[in-house]
């Protein structure tokens with residue numbers, strides 16, 4: 207009875223294997239049991255005595271993918287390719303699978319007219335597989351005629367924190383697909399080879415897949431000769447390449463689409479122009495109005511206004527100058543832009559400091575030559591920082607491309623060195639932002655306390671309106687809106703980018719409104735006690 211059962215079972219297994227292997231090559235599972243000393247060093251050649259033992263080499267690669275160094279990994283992959291190319295095949299193709307690798311060796315016949323291959327994590331076949339994650343279309347042109355063999359390898363790195371082949375970007379599915387023809391370096395194909403990868407994970411809005419190949423000479427990923435065919439929402443990506451190598455889909459940051467960029471450019475140009483116009487009017491109002499001119503707070507505001515005028519002016523001019531691309535003028539533009547940006551940051555911080563003096567130390571402050579001192583900080587420190595940077599290396603300033611996919615198209619004269627940019631603008635702004643957030647918190651508290659303690663017959667609604675206006679005004683002066691940069695951590699989402707663009711290019715306009723409101727109040731403030739921060743200390 208027992209024997210009968212075994213016989214039936216074997217027959218069934220035999221029958222099933224016959225059924226599934228009609229067209230595709232039989233699969234050779236290279237199980238982990240064949241591991242010798244895992245994690246060891248060496249190479250396939252040292253480890254596997256038998257030169258035909260591709261399975262042994264595959265297991266070695268399994269180990270290497272788990273723990274090996276970059277050097278070992280590259281060597282092992284090259285060796286495996288070699289082993290599989292040279293593996294004995296007795297009249298049929300060879301398909302092999304192990305823990306992290308699936309491989310196929312294919313010998314084209316005279317009638318070669320291109321073909322399709324499908325692979326999942328554990329299988330490889332000529333027919334579509336139910337769990338297929340990969341499809342490869344090889345062009346007719348590859349017809350090698352004689353006894354050249356085509357090898358297809360798919361490697362999948364295990365889940366670890368390590369970077370894959372030193373890539374600075376996430377490698378999709380941790381997978382690398384290798385295509386090669388024995389003894390040939392295939393490049394410059396007329397009909398491209400198409401590798402389609404099914405996307406099972408959702409693609410983040412800030413990322414997009416990009417087809418790269420691993421160049422074994424330079425040991426890094428490169429895009430040369432590969433086109434990525436993908437539109438957002440599509441659940442597969444096709445890499446169309448004119449050479450055979452090792453391919454991977456890297457998740458690179460998505461830059462806004464050309465249309466979005468055009469709209470953004472338009473918005474920021476309009477916003478900055480409007481800002482510039484209203485800021486200049488603000489200065490004129492300041493100059494012509496004696497009462498306003500005597501107010502210390504107004505003097506602080508007007509310095510911020512001047513810094514913003516310089517910033518907007520240079521920003522507007524910078525891209526024009528970049529288009530003309532004269533090195534000398536571009537250097538000046540970059541210096542001026544950096545300097546006015548820093549001055550804006552410093553004056554925003556000084557607004558915060560001024561607010562602190564008014565609100566927290568309510569008793570009359572008198573600092574000798576107060577305005578002169580803060581002006582030295584507000585204008586002097588930015589000039590010093592820029593001077594130091596330009597003395598260290600003039601090359602830190604120059605032409606910077608805004609569009610990574612098309613470097614020649616949109617550029618601006620600014621800081622070229624990323625470290626300098628991070629340190630002197632983002633780093634500095636972070637400090638200013640923290641300081642001003644604290645000041646803003648103090649203002650909210652102060653307004654709250656005043657609101658509770660004073661009832662001057664004004665209707666509640668009016669008061670609330672006024673308080674909100676005050677807070678919005680203070681927020682603008684302190685540059686809190688600039689903080690939107692932080693919500694996007696590195697790469698702005700499209701929505702974030704639009705918001706940032708609109709709010710900041712309109713900062714000047716908001717300040718103008720605030721200025722007008724304050725002026726009106728200055729005229730009528732004789733009778734009213736005000737919770738405003740700028741009428742009580744001249």
Ligand SMILES: *[C@@H]1O[C@H](CO)[C@@H](O)[C@H](O)[C@H]1NC(C)=O
Pocket residue numbers: 294295296
């Ligand atoms: C191919 O055939 C030879 C002899 O005919 C045999 O020694 C070898 O093991 C076979 N190889 C494979 C991969 O089946």
Ligand SMILES: *[C@@H]1O[C@H](CO)[C@@H](O)[C@H](O)[C@H]1NC(C)=O
Pocket residue numbers: 320343344345346397398399400446
């Ligand atoms: C790959 O795709 C491109 C563009 O879609 C096409 O021109 C080419 O013929 C395809 N290659 C193969 C081998 O089908």
Ligand SMILES: *[C@@H]1O[C@H](CO)[C@@H](O)[C@H](O)[C@H]1NC(C)=O
Pocket residue numbers: 389390391423
């Ligand atoms: C292919 O290129 C590699 C290095 O890029 C070189 O070592 C090898 O000799 C080349 N093979 C052929 C057949 O040209």
Ligand SMILES: *[C@@H]1O[C@H](CO)[C@@H](O)[C@H](O)[C@H]1NC(C)=O
Pocket residue numbers: 393421422423424430449451
């Ligand atoms: C790899 O990089 C080297 C050096 O830049 C280059 O000569 C070679 O063509 C690249 N390989 C491929 C397949 O593009």
Ligand SMILES: *[C@@H]1O[C@H](CO)[C@@H](O)[C@H](O)[C@H]1NC(C)=O
Pocket residue numbers: 424426427428
């Ligand atoms: C790859 O390395 C070469 C030279 O080492 C460099 O020029 C190139 O920018 C690098 N590419 C990437 C994508 O890092």
Ligand SMILES: *[C@@H]1O[C@H](CO)[C@@H](O)[C@H](O)[C@H]1NC(C)=O
Pocket residue numbers: 341402440441442
């Ligand atoms: C890729 O996706 C598109 C649309 O989502 C579909 O039309 C196409 O057939 C898919 N291609 C493959 C090879 O699955």
